[in-house]
Amino acid sequence: MRYLIFTDIHGNFEAFQAVLKAVQKKRIDHYIFLGDLVGYGASPNEVIARILTLKPLSIVRGNHDKAVSGLDSVQTFNPIAASAIFWTKKAIARKHLDFLARLKQSPEVVQGSITICHGAPFDEDYYIFGEFDASEAFRYIQTQVCFFGHTHFPYVYVEKDGSVEGTFLEGDASEVRLEKGVRYLVNPGSVGQPRDRDPRSAYAIYDSGARTIKFYRVEYDIEETKRKILAEKLPPALAERLSLGI
Numbered sequence: 678m679r680y681l682i683f684t685d686i687h688g689n690f691e692a693f694q695a696v697l698k699a700v701q702k703k704r705i706d707h708y709i710f711l712g713d714l715v716g717y718g719a720s721p722n723e724v725i726a727r728i729l730t731l732k733p734l735s736i737v738r739g740n741h742d743k744a745v746s747g748l749d750s751v752q753t754f755n756p757i758a759a760s761a762i763f764w765t766k767k768a769i770a771r772k773h774l775d776f777l778a779r780l781k782q783s784p785e786v787v788q789g790s791i792t793i794c795h796g797a798p799f800d801e802d803y804y805i806f807g808e809f810d811a812s813e814a815f816r817y818i819q820t821q822v823c824f825f826g827h828t829h830f831p832y833v834y835v836e837k838d839g840s841v842e843g844t845f846l847e848g849d850a851s852e853v854r855l856e857k858g859v860r861y862l863v864n865p866g867s868v869g870q871p872r873d874r875d876p877r878s879a880y881a882i883y884d885s886g887a888r889t890i891k892f893y894r895v896e897y898d899i900e901e902t903k904r905k906i907l908a909e910k911l912p913p914a915l916a917e918r919l920s921l922g923i
């Protein structure tokens with residue numbers, strides 16, 4: 678089976694479309710989304726309508742999805758992120774709001790073999806940054822592979838012989854080959870708001886038959902996304918950061 682593993686679209690419809698176009702010829706069997714459909718970007722309704730057409734195998738909720746649907750307060754958000762939450766609450770269609778409110782809390786084990794979460798398997802809102810966090814996360818994972826989002830950095834943590842090592846997955850077409858007796862904690866990077874100074878959209882494809890995870894980047898129409906953010910009078914910093922990939 679070939680799975681598209683993607684996360685953190687954040688209302689960026691152009692980035693999402695570019696990813697879907699890029700994978701058209703990559704034979705995707707299932708779609709797995711790790712949370713944060715909305716927040717920051719100006720196209721929450723378009724993003725939700727589009728993801729529903731894919732009939733994803735699983736979608737778990739992100740902290741922005743929770744904040745927009747009223748399941749969480751914006752107190753932990755910085756002022757710019759919070760103002761985007763308030764804008765999204767006004768702009769979102771009722772049926773899409775209901776959809777966000779019903780999204781599952783992670784972690785979840787998909788098809789008995791893939792653990793997924795938004796932040797960390799022990800706390801959906803926790804940021805896994807570094808090997809200390811990853812070591813703790815592995816204690817909560819029963820499968821060989823776990824995918825997470827939330828940090829917006831493409832990264833793999835490998836647990837082998839009791840020690841954990843992290844690697845940043847730079848650029849396009851990095852590949853991880855799964856070895857027996859080794860476990861993997863993997864972030865595909867963000868579709869709609871990359872923060873690793875590469876402004877291109879990030880996603881990964883997990884091939885359970887070939888035992889590989891491949892990481893990709895794709896360019897999208899950033900200028901159009903920025904234009905929409907500014908037109909909706911969202912904070913201009915949200916437009917500017919997209920060009921810088923921060």
Ligand SMILES: [Fe+2]
Pocket residue numbers: 685687713739741827828829
């Ligand atoms: Fe996010």
